[in-house]
Amino acid sequence: MGALSLVWGLVRAADTGWTEAMTLGALAVGVISLTAFLAWEARATDPMLPLRLFRSRPFLGANATGFLMIGTLSASVFLVAQYFQLGLGYSPMRTGLRLLPWTATPLVIAPLAGKLSDRIGRRLILSLGTLLQGVGIEWVAILASDHVNYSALVPPLILSGVGIFMAMPVASTAALSAVPPADIGKASGVNSTLQRFGSVFAVAVASTVFGAFGKLGAADTFLSGFRPALGVVGALAFLASVTALAVTSGPSLRSDGRRGRRTQEEIGADTPFEGPIFSTKRSISSGTLQPAPPADSASPSPKPAERWQWWWTKN
Structure with missing residues (x-):
């Protein structure tokens, strides 16, 4: 209601002026509603809008x-x-x-x-x-x-x-x-x-x-x-x-390579997948995607039912 009233008041002000009764009323309702919302959010345990962001x-x-x-x-x-x-x-x-x-x-x-x-x-x-x-x-x-x-x-x-x-x-x-x-x-x-x-x-x-x-x-x-x-x-x-x-300048990608690796570690450090294309753990630890080592050519291809057991013993 607060956002709707405030927007409607601003749009109406362009046509009727800022002193027209309906315009002032809409702006007042918008300001009061948004103020009440902020007061509620300040006391909420799990706020929709965390005021600490500001x-x-x-x-x-x-x-x-x-x-x-x-x-x-x-x-x-x-x-x-x-x-x-x-x-x-x-x-x-x-x-x-x-x-x-x-x-x-x-x-x-x-x-x-x-x-x-x-x-x-x-x-x-x-x-x-x-x-x-x-x-x-x-x-x-x-x-x-x-x-x-x-x-x-x-x-x-x-x-x-x-x-x-x-x-x-x-x-x-x-x-x-x-x-x-x-x-x-x-x-x-x-x-x-x-x-x-x-x-x-x-x-x-x-x-x-x-x-x-x-x-x-x-x-x-x-x-x-x-x-x-x-x-x-x-x-x-x-x-x-x-x-x-x-606004903070923010480091460039060239100077922030370490930051990129930390982000990858946070996202995928617990990811155990290692397939024939990329080794995720190995890529995360080095900060780059690298090809996984080829599987032993002498090893027979596992059947679908044995795939999980085969993966576990290989890793």
Whole structure:
């Protein structure tokens, strides 16, 4: 109930304003319900949401960054798509095609971001990515007019896309790596929920700013609201680059080979399987998968009923 009321209030605020009675009532119900939920969880012996997770500065930083990062992505796409149609007169199809320099970048950037994260750490990737996202968004806000050439908008769109899709694959990893393995499931739920709330929150804020300075209709009145609204969205991206500094960098895979071997040992140290392809125990102890020694060629192939006894005597 708390989440539903809060989301409904935020969505309604974009249309009716923040002082309308129903909007205030929905927001109040949401805040009270969520506060009661947190109070209950604080006393529960087996809480659905362990509040101790929020004592971790890296966990807080990663979730705050995800909240702002996804929020700025949703709000900027929401605004720029309308700008292309109402400000520049493009059709929906032409608008979608012209957004591709922005929205198609994950095909190239996301795999590279993961590799860079392993080399230079999550903190730098998150902070730099959200910073580039903010610069690209503010650049579009500065260039926005009813006569701007589309080619002038391509560089900031690409820059913003590179930034957001550098940060996006790393944000969830940063949040989950900040908690014990037993809490990963609950931490993942928190991370996903906060990102969805961030999307609703940022769109509501952008719509409120737009309504304060402009309105839908003619291109000039639309642009009067579009520029400040997109400017605020860019500021949220800059704030995300600051909250990302709370995230732990995380050692790279090259420098963390020992960590990978410990993880394998924890998962498979008690696994007794040794078959004709890989020796699991031998692989775990060495940190790599190695071929198992070939079976004695002179040994007869065991019958199905004798397979377990044969395996036991061999091992």
